[in-house]
Amino acid sequence: MALPTNGTTADESRLDWNAARNLLAGLPGGGLNIAHEAVDRHVAEGAGGRRALISLGKRYERRVVTYAQLAESSSRVAGVLLGLGLQPGDTVAVLLDRSVELYQAAFGVWKAGGVFCPLFSAFGPGPLRSRLELSRAKVLIAGRSLYTRKVLPVRGNLPDLEHVLLVADEPDAAMGDHAGCRDFRALVVATAPAATVATTDKSPAFVHFTSGTTGTPKGAVHGHGAVLSHLVTGRQVFDLQADDIYWCTADPGWITNTACALILPLACGCTAMVDEAEFDPRRWYGILKEEKVTVWYTTPTNIRMMMRYGAALARTYRENSLRLAASVGEPLNPEAVTWGDKALGAPFLDTWWQTETGAIAIANPPGHGKPGSMGRPLPGVEAAVLTRSLSKVTVVDDPETVGELALKADLPSLFTAYVGDPGRYQAAFADGWYLTGDLVRRDADGYFWFVGRSDDMIKSAGHTIGPFEIECALMEHPAVAEIGVVGKPDLLLREVPVAFVSLNPGFEEGEALRLELLYFARQQLGSAIAPREIQFMDSMPKTTTGKILRRALKAKAVGEPDEDVVVPQGAHPGRFDDE
Ligand code: WT7
Numbered sequence: 001m002a003l004p005t006n007g008t009t010a011d012e013s014r015l016d017w018n019a020a021r022n023l024l025a026g027l028p029g030g031g032l033n034i035a036h037e038a039v040d041r042h043v044a045e046g047a048g049g050r051r052a053l054i055s056l057g058k059r060y061e062r063r064v065v066t067y068a069q070l071a072e073s074s075s076r077v078a079g080v081l082l083g084l085g086l087q088p089g090d091t092v093a094v095l096l097d098r099s100v101e102l103y104q105a106a107f108g109v110w111k112a113g114g115v116f117c118p119l120f121s122a123f124g125p126g127p128l129r130s131r132l133e134l135s136r137a138k139v140l141i142a143g144r145s146l147y148t149r150k151v152l153p154v155r156g157n158l159p160d161l162e163h164v165l166l167v168a169d170e171p172d173a174a175m176g177d178h179a180g181c182r183d184f185r186a187l188v189v190a191t192a193p194a195a196t197v198a199t200t201d202k203s204p205a206f207v208h209f210t211s212g213t214t215g216t217p218k219g220a221v222h223g224h225g226a227v228l229s230h231l232v233t234g235r236q237v238f239d240l241q242a243d244d245i246y247w248c249t250a251d252p253g254w255i256t257n258t259a260c261a262l263i264l265p266l267a268c269g270c271t272a273m274v275d276e277a278e279f280d281p282r283r284w285y286g287i288l289k290e291e292k293v294t295v296w297y298t299t300p301t302n303i304r305m306m307m308r309y310g311a312a313l314a315r316t317y318r319e320n321s322l323r324l325a326a327s328v329g330e331p332l333n334p335e336a337v338t339w340g341d342k343a344l345g346a347p348f349l350d351t352w353w354q355t356e357t358g359a360i361a362i363a364n365p366p367g368h369g370k371p372g373s374m375g376r377p378l379p380g381v382e383a384a385v386l387t388r389s390l391s392k393v394t395v396v397d398d399p400e401t402v403g404e405l406a407l408k409a410d411l412p413s414l415f416t417a418y419v420g421d422p423g424r425y426q427a428a429f430a431d432g433w434y435l436t437g438d439l440v441r442r443d444a445d446g447y448f449w450f451v452g453r454s455d456d457m458i459k460s461a462g463h464t465i466g467p468f469e470i471e472c473a474l475m476e477h478p479a480v481a482e483i484g485v486v487g488k489p490d491l492l493l494r495e496v497p498v499a500f501v502s503l504n505p506g507f508e509e510g511e512a513l514r515l516e517l518l519y520f521a522r523q524q525l526g527s528a529i530a531p532r533e534i535q536f537m538d539s540m541p542k543t544t545t546g547k548i549l550r551r552a553l554k555a556k557a558v559g560e561p562d563e564d565v566v567v568p569q570g571a572h573p574g575r576f577d578d579e
Pocket residue numbers: 210255256327328329330331332350351352353354355356374436437438450452453462463464
């Protein structure tokens with residue numbers, strides 16, 4: 001079946017999802033499983049010798065893994081998990097850096113019928129504990145030192161966690177004894193491959209925690225059926241073919257890694273580039289060039305960091321194999337789009353989606369991008385601008401009107417639940433639309449432009465941070481009486497979290513306490529989400545009902561008087577009333 005491309009005219013925009021299902025192989029005995037579609041299928045079709053992964057360790061240790069090798073090792077992982085008594089729908093949490101083992105673990109969990117729950121390695125013990133608790137993970141597969149530093153201190157609080165499998169930090173290192181844990185690599189070698197469990201498109205496959213304005217993080221669940229969206233978007237957005245080398249730089253723990261680094265490239269049968277190391281401009285330019293990366297997917301923050309190192313460095317890598325570069329996670333400034341063109345020979349195409357949509361929904365078409373815009377809905381995605389009042393939603397047809405972005409709730413990749421919270425799940429839908437919480441406008445050509453969030457989420461380095469999680473962690477400190485956390489604009493990271501704190505009697509404002517609170521927060525929360533700044537307040541600005549007014553704190557963080565803070569009108573009447 002020929003797929004409609006991400007074209008520029010409305011009549012190209014339909015895609016029949018039922019017909020598109022013919023693109024999937026399905027399990028030999030019936031049913032649908034991500035691991036079969038993304039890995040074993042290619043082996044069955046005779047492409048087992050093709051490279052699935054090119055993986056670089058921190059010191060450039062290079063490992064090439066074929067589809068046949070990944071099929072076998074992930075089946076062994078499934079054997080290990082089934083041997084531990086994993087039942088269909090049980091959660092396996094994974095705390096690993098970008099590595100071959102991450103792929104083995106994810107595809108092994110899917111083959112075993114489990115639910116893959118990746119965790120971000122820059123979280124501290126607090127956020128890891130709450131996610132392990134909420135997901136009720138039965139098994140954890142973790143890097144040894146990550147586990148020792150961050151999970152071991154809270155393991156006593158995790159009664160559901162029955163098994164911990166550790167991956168030694170060095171590929172050949174012996175694991176040694178580690179109380180209550182087993183050696184992942186040794187088990188995988190010693191266990192026979194298991195047959196893939198018969199899952200269906202509705203069976204839960206993975207869960208990612210995204211932050212809410214209030215309450216605990218929300219665990220957005222996706223089913224095996226999401227693989228259809230990844231196969232389709234891989235072709236529509238990136239036009240991925242078997243000979244492409246595709247590099248998605250996202251961190252494990254966030255859906256971009258699961259959907260676009262693990263599933264999407266392999267569903268399309270190409271080679272995924274995997275780099276374990278953290279961002280380093282020379283290293284990244286080197287990988288693009290030496291590994292002959294053809295398609296690159298990264299974040300605006302990473303692009304801005306590369307721009308900082310200047311065009312001269314970039315030009316030494318101008319000879320590369322890139323045919324397409326794209327970004328996601330936060331608005332992409334027009335300068336970054338054109339910089340890509342000048343420095344690397346490929347303009348960056350902005351794409352939009354979120355944890356709940358599960359797959360790319362809006363993207364700039366190659367050759368027809370509008371710098372600064374999120375792009376146009378992909379074929380098969382119906383997007384609208386809505387206004388909400390308490391009881392109903394209204395579609396706004398006039399171009400250039402700001403409202404909430406909504407998607408028709410028929411996408412195969414759309415989340416299927418928030419773990420343990422049906423009420424929150426239902427509240428995200430109205431009249432057949434999924435409500436995204438993003439404020440946008442659509443221009444007369446059908447391109448969408450990001451205006452802001454309708455809630456208090458903070459976006460830092462492409463990661464979504466919920467202020468509430470930071471506030472709860474700092475409330476644990478005896479000095480803190482009240483706290484409000486907001487995002488402060490930052491040229492490189494877009495926003496950084498800043499905490500406004502009022503103190504309990506007996507505590508003195510000052511540099512010593514400020515540093516103590518910053519350190520306390522970092523220990524609890526980890527570098528990914530800890531506030532960068534603490535400001536002391538004598539009293540907190542509050543609503544008449546006594547809730548902390550984040551809008552006023554935001555104005556203070558920006559250094560503006562409150563009335564100058566621009567709040568998009570019309571989209572959320574009453575939003576600040578219930579703050
Ligand atoms: C939120 C989703 C799956 C994507 C990675 C993060 C913001 C995402 C863009 C863009 C402006 C964007 C939105 C969205 N966002 N892409 N191209 N332009 N904003 O997933 O953590 O669920 O965050 O990121 O606000 O709702 P997430």
